Amino acid sequence: MLEKVTxxxxxKMKIPNFxxxxxxxxxxxxxxxxxxxxxxxxxxxxxxxxxxxxxDSSKAVRELSFPQTPIEKSLEKTFNWFKENGYI
Numbered sequence: 001m002l003e004k005v006t007x008x009x010x011x012k013m014k015i016p017n018f019x020x021x022x023x024x025x026x027x028x029x030x031x032x033x034x035x036x037x038x039x040x041x042x043x044x045x046x047x048x049x050x051x052x053x054x055x056d057s058s059k060a061v062r063e064l065s066f067p068q069t070p071i072e073k074s075l076e077k078t079f080n081w082f083k084e085n086g087y088i
Contacts, residue, residue, distance in 0.1 A: 005075045020046035 003010045024043035060066035082088045 001072060001075055005072065006079050017050045
């Protein structure tokens, strides 16, 4: 979806989880790079990226009439915000 919204090709190479954890360890412990950093991978980020995250908003919709926005529209708005504010 991000590739479609941003027109930026997705990475073609997948990095095994153990390599991401090792890189995070090296950055944090060996090179003493502290978080937050938008450039390097830290151990907590590597751990989080290895999990499957699932959210169910049905209770918020049912009890609070929480409005729903299609994910594609949310990604597009987020990408445009990052671009307008100089992060991309």
